[in-house]
Amino acid sequence: MQTAMSISRWYQLVLALVISAPSIAKVSGTFYAAQGVAYNDGGNFIAQDGQLEANYFEFAANANWRLTPRWRLAGQVTRRQLGDFISEDTAVDYLFGRYQHPLQQGHLSATIGRFKNDFGWYNASRDSLFSRPSILLPSSIYREWGRDAALRRDGLLLNGLHYWEQQSLSWTLSYGEVDFSDQFTQSLFGSSRLYQTQSRGATSATVHWQYRPWWQLKYSYSHTRFQVQGTPEALLNGGFSEASFEVDTHLLSLRSEWQRWQLIAEWQRQPIEQRFPQFGIRVTPVSDGGYIQLRYLVRDQWQLYGRRDLFWSNDNDRNGQQVAAPLPNYSAYARTWMLGSSWQITDDWQLSLEWHRLEGAGTLPEWQIVQLGQAPTSNLYLLQLAYRWSWAR
Amino acid sequence: MIFFSFHKHLKGSIGILAGCLFCMASVNGAVQVIGHNPTQIGALSQAELRAIYSMKRQYWPNGDAITVVTLASSNPLHKQFCQQQLGLLPFQLNREWDRLVFSGTGEPPTEAVSVADMLHIVQQTKGAIGYLPDHIDAAELHLIVRF
Numbered sequence: 001m002q003t004a005m006s007i008s009r010w011y012q013l014v015l016a017l018v019i020s021a022p023s024i025a026k027v028s029g030t031f032y033a034a035q036g037v038a039y040n041d042g043g044n045f046i047a048q049d050g051q052l053e054a055n056y057f058e059f060a061a062n063a064n065w066r067l068t069p070r071w072r073l074a075g076q077v078t079r080r081q082l083g084d085f086i087s088e089d090t091a092v093d094y095l096f097g098r099y100q101h102p103l104q105q106g107h108l109s110a111t112i113g114r115f116k117n118d119f120g121w122y123n124a125s126r127d128s129l130f131s132r133p134s135i136l137l138p139s140s141i142y143r144e145w146g147r148d149a150a151l152r153r154d155g156l157l158l159n160g161l162h163y164w165e166q167q168s169l170s171w172t173l174s175y176g177e178v179d180f181s182d183q184f185t186q187s188l189f190g191s192s193r194l195y196q197t198q199s200r201g202a203t204s205a206t207v208h209w210q211y212r213p214w215w216q217l218k219y220s221y222s223h224t225r226f227q228v229q230g231t232p233e234a235l236l237n238g239g240f241s242e243a244s245f246e247v248d249t250h251l252l253s254l255r256s257e258w259q260r261w262q263l264i265a266e267w268q269r270q271p272i273e274q275r276f277p278q279f280g281i282r283v284t285p286v287s288d289g290g291y292i293q294l295r296y297l298v299r300d301q302w303q304l305y306g307r308r309d310l311f312w313s314n315d316n317d318r319n320g321q322q323v324a325a326p327l328p329n330y331s332a333y334a335r336t337w338m339l340g341s342s343w344q345i346t347d348d349w350q351l352s353l354e355w356h357r358l359e360g361a362g363t364l365p366e367w368q369i370v371q372l373g374q375a376p377t378s379n380l381y382l383l384q385l386a387y388r389w390s391w392a393r
Numbered sequence: 394m395i396f397f398s399f400h401k402h403l404k405g406s407i408g409i410l411a412g413c414l415f416c417m418a419s420v421n422g423a424v425q426v427i428g429h430n431p432t433q434i435g436a437l438s439q440a441e442l443r444a445i446y447s448m449k450r451q452y453w454p455n456g457d458a459i460t461v462v463t464l465a466s467s468n469p470l471h472k473q474f475c476q477q478q479l480g481l482l483p484f485q486l487n488r489e490w491d492r493l494v495f496s497g498t499g500e501p502p503t504e505a506v507s508v509a510d511m512l513h514i515v516q517q518t519k520g521a522i523g524y525l526p527d528h529i530d531a532a533e534l535h536l537i538v539r540f
Contacts, residue, residue: 028500064500069458074497094497102452116496125495131488163449166440213481257485297482300472347466390501
């Protein structure tokens with residue numbers, strides 16, 4: 001009897017939503033596309049050494065349906081191609097339902113489905129030039145080859161936002177499975193044919209404090225577990241049959257803005273426990289790194305920015321003395337200088353130009369470091385034109 | 394009587410429209426904040442207004458959803474509003490909105506194509522908030538809130 005009453009109440013609620021939706025619903029969407037050109041001198045990242053690479057594009061299309069002020073459905077598909085380094089097929093980037101409960105000064109929300117992982121300043125919106133600080137994100141924190149592990153979750157996200165006077169505090173707590181693509185396995189082990197990666201769950205939490213627009217501090221933590229299974233072919237080639245990984249990531253983020261100046265800095269420490277039961281191996285290297293970026297708004301539509309980005313794959317071996325052949329010593333670290341400029345041609349068009357001076361190769365996957373043409377130092381030049389079109393009704 | 398009322402309404406509308414056309418050309422004065430329900434925004438501080446325009450605050454105290462209305466980022470009046478009323482530069486607001494849009498956690502504000510359109514949207518939309526040049530007399534429309 002109680003069950004019948006409960007179903008009846010749910011039916012009434014859904015009916016009320018459907019009836020009221022046409023008058024208060026709001027639907028909006030954005031289409032985003034970007035075309036880039038890359039030239040590499042001394043490396044193979046995105047463009048082969050000494051060559052111009054134009055097979056470099058990004059695409060995203062999203063829709064956001066606010067059924068009522070409290071209920072929302074949202075989805076996005078993306079596709080990316082970064083030369084011959086990354087080739088991502090069209091993927092569902094997020095697709096979720098969200099309930100938001102207003103508070104006197106803030107709100108609480110629950111999100112279920114596939115959602116972006118709110119990690120650091122840029123992870124949740126990293127695939128649009130309009131919402132990241134440069135063409136390439138700082139690789140010490142937002143590495144391309146590990147992107148699947150950080151990008152999104154299939155599960156539940158709880159979020160709170162509270163504000164008072166000139167301050168605000170927001171937090172997130174989430175649990176879900178990670179959607180590992182073949183690209184991840186390819187980047188990590190050089191082959192998606194010999195190995196398969198499976199998620200074993202990921203927990204994430206963030207706390208973000210803001211004082212006026214001047215100061216923002218954020219701490220992000222995630223614990224990600226995944227397992228890699230070798231195929232019989234991998235065993236025949238001397239590979240492993242099974243491995244498990246547990247990744248703890250601690251990230252501290254700072255942002256300060258004063259008139260036309262902006263300072264951004266992030267620092268990450270990441271122990272990765274790796275177990276290979278077949279060989280009785282258990283190791284836990286700790287990588288760390290971070291960056292500091294300064295931005296200046298020269299004119300309303302024109303910005304200049306520069307960044308110093310540092311990364312070490314093992315904090316006990318910062319110079320790579322313990323790195324085993326065929327990998328070179330410089331695969332243990334990456335030290336990058338970057339200078340760039342962006343021009344907002346109109347509200348919907350943006351052109352950016354960057355120079356990256358990379359010393360070391362610690363942020364590249366191993367299979368790429370051993371390729372011909374990869375030198376200890378390299379220069380990467382990037383030009384990207386981005387366009388977006390938004391609609392709402 | 395009906396003609397008189399219509400004539401008075403038409404005269405008022407022309408006056409407002411003329412004011413709007415004028416303010417599109419000149420935005421050197423102050424900016425005033427307007428709302429569909431003035432009592433909801435009468436006591437807003439700069440910090441609260443900033444929370445609304447950066448989409449942190451999404452509800453009025455009575456639970457109604459806030460509809461944020463803006464002009465295009467390149468519009469001189471929008472730049473003036475950001476600097477005078479929010480203490481921000483337009484690109485800082487854009488970045489907040491883009492972050493919401495591309496993470497799926499929110500939608501961008503409603504963009505008005507002109508000051509007249511801004512006035513129309515705020516008049517017609519429950520819970521809406523927007524802004525006008527200070528020299529437009531919107532008091533008759535029961536929209537005005539002056540900082």
